[in-house]
Structures are given as C-alpha cells and as structure tokens.
Amino acid sequence: FFTSSISTHLNDDSRALSSYNLHSGSRVSLLVTEPATIQVFLKNEKGTNSTYEVTPEETVENFRKRVQEREGVPANQLRLIHEGKEMQAGKLADYNVRELSTIFMTLRLRGG
Template sequence: MELTITLLNGESVPLTVPLHTTVGSLKSLIHQTLGVATSTQRLSGVNGNNISLNDDSKTLIDYGLNSGSKVMVLITNPIQVFLKNDKGQMHTYDVVPNETVTQFKAKVENKEKVPANQQMLIHQGRQLEDGKKLEDYGIGNHSTIQLSLRLRGG
C-alpha cells in the first residue's frame, strides 16, 4: 500500500507499507523514516475527510485508508508532571498527554522501583486506570500525581 506521510511543516515522504499495517506499526516506520518519536506522534488519515488514527492496534484498512491515502503527522510536545511517591519525595517525569497510564506506570517502575501492578496512581482524587490516557484525566504540564502502593492480599 502506497501512502504519503506529511508533516505540518509541509514535508512529504512516500511510504510503502504492507496491506494490513497497524497504526502502531506505521508510527514505528515514521520514526525510522523521519526520526519522530512514536510517543509524540498523532496521526490523521486524509481520505476525503480527516480521520484521527488513535488506536495503535487497528489497521489502516480499519480506518478506511487504502493505497494513495495521505497521513498527516502532528507532533505533540512532551510535558513535565510530578510524581509524589509514598515516601513524600517528588520526582519529575517527561510525558506526552496521549501517553497511556500503562506506559506511565512503566516509567514509574523504572525510576521508583515499584512494580506497575503494585502502583495506585491518583490525580485530583481520581484513580488512574490502565489503558486510559493521561489527558483523559486532565493531566497537563506541571500536574502532580500521587503514588500509593496497593496492599497485597494474603
């Protein structure tokens, strides 16, 4: 399938992808071709109308794209959020608003050494659910997220 990948600065690149390519795979190819990190990409298919390609597991065909379609790449800038851990310490994390809670928990596990399945993250009194995006909770630049540890049953 032949696609035209266009950045907002007008730069366009032709890209040939397999017929059943997923959005996530396309983001990886864009990263390899244009050097744009997958976590900062927001893709929109232009095929008569603009379609937000927001599910990395869906194929391009699922979104109605075919050979000759154009894909616009919007680059989102990272923001900084603060995490207050269970010891009262604050750490800074660079994230993008459309990052999932699961992806953020992996960063927290790496820095705080708390396994993701033991983390309970809370922002403004709301517990963050795996699979949802940080932006779903109104998390923006300099937001503070609380880390509590889940009690393991015995």
C-alpha cells in the first residue's frame, strides 16, 4: 500500500502503478504476506540427511507426498517423527517444526 495523506492498497495486479496516482516522492510500503520458507532436515532410516524447503503452514500430508517423490518410499509405508511425536495430520507448525529442525523418517513394519 502507499500513503500520501491516505492509505491505498495496491492489490490489483492488472493496474499500472500510475493509475494509483503515485508521484515522485510518494512513499510505498510493502507488506509480505506469504510465509517465509525454512530449511528442515529429513533423516532416513540409514542415517542420511536430506534438506527440504518448507513453510510452517505446509500440511503434513503435502510434506509426506514430497518425501515420497524424493526418497522413493510409498507415503503409506513411511512414518515422520519430530520431537518424539509421529506427524500424522495437520500442519508442520502443529508439531513445532521450525528452522533447521530434523524430522526422522522410519518405515512401517509390514505384517507377515
């Protein structure tokens, strides 16, 4: 948004800035509303670490799918553990995942 004597939200991507009557000396403030990405580590059952870029608001389900694609393990066979808790549903933030956290991946035992 920009301020002169009033605040105006510049939220229409189809409009040129000139259509908002911005002039030389106008002050424009930028508010970033997308959550910043953080790096987390995934340690697999062999002890190998992989780095993932995530947002705390990412769902466990979406992260599980990304792990499946990258690690080659079917999503229904992997368990994700953070701070001793299995991550089953919700968002990564619900499990206190933050910058440089390590998430452990283990495989579910198949019955026989």
